[in-house]
């Protein structure tokens with residue numbers, strides 16, 4: 001019998017802890033079997049995974065694909081292509097589009113545009129109508145349309161009563177979660193980068209850590225009171241992380257993600273990166289980076305997500321004050337995290353799979369992704385070469401925008417192949 005696809009000679013990460021290489025047999029979009037390397041059947045298509053890890057496809061639960069309203073910066077096709085190149089088989093778009101994704105019709109529209117993309121593109125939807133922060137959007141109707149993540153990302157849901165009502169709504173909606181951009185708008189008004197010495201040197205207003213800490217503190221208390229599910233987007237401070245860790249110990253339903261940039265870069269990098277180094281919440285201090293790195297390793301933090309935020313050069317070729325906040329990152333997520341944490345011996349490959357695949361899929365309720373590579377599972381796979389050394393060339397990335405903080409960065413580890421529902425979408429680090 002001839003198999004549809006065999007991924008040959010790679011090694012599996014936990015839970016099987018297989019140290020011997022295997023052949024993965026794929027049929028009808030699923031993993032049909034796992035055999036010792038060399039024992040796989042003849043196949044119509046064969047992907048070489050020798051010297052590489054065969055992992056569940058990565059999952060990025062915070063991407064901005066700028067559709068509708070910002071397609072000069074990115075669209076779903078370019079965003080999904082970058083995701084596939086990064087081994088990301090599923091992602092969740094943020095709803096701060098123009099207009100915002102705040103109705104079932106909008107949800108259906110953007111998901112229809114994502115059909116056929118080389119990544120399983122999902123969308124979140126607004127907590128408040130029009131992201132205006134005045135009244136709740138129809139969360140129940142958008143849940144019925146398939147949405148699991150609700151957020152006003154880009155803006156914080158600041159009003160206590162609205163946030164409480166939103167969290168309360170998730171109690172009835174199994175798998176639904178309120179994802180917060182945790183920065184108190186009053187405290188960050190006019191703020192450009194982290195409040196601290198670099199902001200002072202550059203003569204710009206700062207965004208204080210307290211703006212994040214106070215919102216996370218309030219939201220945890222609301223989640224505790226309502227029993228609702230709460231997720232912190234792009235958490236950036238050591239103190240907010242401690243609040244999340246304590247709330248988890250208390251049994252509150254809270255999770256938190258961290259971006260690759262907040263695990264590596266500090267406010268000092270803003271002077272080198274210029275407007276590319278501007279994002280919200282801002283790059284913080286070395287002490288925060290150290291704490292967040294420990295947190296993503298020991299479980300205080302749950303997941304890595306990129307906040308992939310493309311901006312057309314016209315939105316970044318200006319002053320730091322006027323520049324749009326955000327950095328691209330979906331295509332480089334896995335390689336940056338691997339280089340910084342796994343290749344340096346601080347994180348195991350098992351924990352890597354947890355934070356870039358399993359946990360984000362669970363948080364955002366993404367079925368069919370983030371599951372162990374095992375017979376019967378959907379064949380959403382990233383084949384990752386842990387030793388390949390490469391240098392990020394921004395003009396070679398798939399994004400329509402250039403605002404990567406990793407330009408010229410030497411990385412260790414690269415996605416070799418990406419398989420989506422059994423179909424290779426990236427082969428030998430090229431789009432198929």
Ligand SMILES: [Zn+2]
Nearest residue numbers: 153154181233
């Ligand atoms: Zn945000």
